[in-house]
Amino acid sequence: MFIRKKFPEPRACDITSQSIYERRREVLKMLGLAVPGLLIGCSHDSNAEAEAPQISLPALDVAKKSEFSTSEAQTSYQDATHYNNFYEFGTSKADPARNAGRFHPQPWTVEIAGEAEVTGHFPLEDILKPHPLEERIYRMRCVEGWSMVIPWVGFPLADLIARYKPTSKAKYVAFTGIQRPREMPGQSDAVLDWPYREGLRIDEAMNPLTLMVVGLYGHVLPNQNGAPLRLVVPWKYGFKGIKSIAKIEFTEKQPRTSWNLSASNEYGFFANVNPQVDHPRWTQATERRIAGEGFNLLGNRILTQPFNGYGDQVASLYANMDLKKNF
Ligand SMILES: Nc1nc2c(c(=O)[nH]1)N[C@H]1C(S)=C(S)[C@@H](COP(=O)(O)O)O[C@H]1N2
Numbered sequence: 001m002f003i004r005k006k007f008p009e010p011r012a013c014d015i016t017s018q019s020i021y022e023r024r025r026e027v028l029k030m031l032g033l034a035v036p037g038l039l040i041g042c043s044h045d046s047n048a049e050a051e052a053p054q055i056s057l058p059a060l061d062v063a064k065k066s067e068f069s070t071s072e073a074q075t076s077y078q079d080a081t082h083y084n085n086f087y088e089f090g091t092s093k094a095d096p097a098r099n100a101g102r103f104h105p106q107p108w109t110v111e112i113a114g115e116a117e118v119t120g121h122f123p124l125e126d127i128l129k130p131h132p133l134e135e136r137i138y139r140m141r142c143v144e145g146w147s148m149v150i151p152w153v154g155f156p157l158a159d160l161i162a163r164y165k166p167t168s169k170a171k172y173v174a175f176t177g178i179q180r181p182r183e184m185p186g187q188s189d190a191v192l193d194w195p196y197r198e199g200l201r202i203d204e205a206m207n208p209l210t211l212m213v214v215g216l217y218g219h220v221l222p223n224q225n226g227a228p229l230r231l232v233v234p235w236k237y238g239f240k241g242i243k244s245i246a247k248i249e250f251t252e253k254q255p256r257t258s259w260n261l262s263a264s265n266e267y268g269f270f271a272n273v274n275p276q277v278d279h280p281r282w283t284q285a286t287e288r289r290i291a292g293e294g295f296n297l298l299g300n301r302i303l304t305q306p307f308n309g310y311g312d313q314v315a316s317l318y319a320n321m322d323l324k325k326n327f
């Protein structure tokens with residue numbers, strides 16, 4: 001069935017950076033064990049990059065490092081930019097890096113619409129200008145059961161929202177991705193109803209953890225990670241973090257979202273990381289961490305934390321809600 005193929009289980013070798021792979025080989029040799037053939041079969045685009053990433057994209061001026069950052073081991077730049085979900089460029093993890101080269105994130109306009117005093121079409125430069133950039137190292141958890149630790153560069157969505165002055169009717173913020181089938185080969189596929197759509201309740205959008213992101217690892221976002229502007233909501237499953245945002249709209253009603261429209265029994269509007277609410281087809285109690293140098297026989301599998309470990313900052317947003325129903 002079509003839907004069953006959407007989030008295929010990753011092969012372990014797909015998510016092992018070259019440096020970790022080589023370290024594993026060394027460890028196995030040291031222990032006098034044979035190096036399994038399975039691992040040898042997995043090749044990466046570049047060996048050098050994983051050790052010392054040569055980031056060709058422009059560096060960003062990062063004004064401050066955030067107190068919200070985790071100190072956990074970071075995912076390599078290679079893995080964060082070559083193991084992606086971005087269905088506009090194809091449904092396999094390697095597709096976005098491979099197919100996003102034709103995409104032009106410059107110039108870029110964002111439409112601000114709906115229940116706000118200031119609306120219109122704004123060049124991205126104007127949207128970004130007043131906001132000092134900061135680095136936030138966040139845990140990211142995909143609904144498929146893998147996670148990464150990524151140093152994002154961006155600014156709080158709350159600061160952007162304040163400039164456009166939402167009215168008292170603005171209960172939600174709806175985000176729409178870009179539709180450019182000529183630059184995005186995956187949009188010829190009706191796997192989702194394009195353009196990609198996501199949304200947050202206004203208090204979720206205003207939470208200080210919620211970021212508008214323009215870069216990672218100190219540099220401008222690569223196309224495959226959502227250039228030039230994307231959302232990052234670290235306590236929710238990764239699909240809430242819409243990439244390449246074209247429109248931000250303030251609404252009175254809860255907006256429709258792509259994954260909820262596609263399979264409402266599997267992907268809810270809230271999509272808070274919740275180890276107690278399994279996906280209908282797999283557990284959400286654990287995750288495979290794609291980061292660090294660890295040699296872990298369980299394949300870097302760790303326990304998933306409620307709200308992805310950000311409960312202190314966000315649990316109160318859901319105090320009166322049944323999170324089993326509002327998954
Ligand atoms: N426009 C758009 N945004 C998207 C997606 C997508 O397919 N299209 N995939 C989502 C999913 S499922 C995940 S896990 C994250 C992955 O972000 P990353 O590749 O930067 O790690 O992007 C999210 N944002």
Ligand SMILES: [Mo]
Nearest residue numbers: 142143238239
């Ligand atoms: Mo995801």
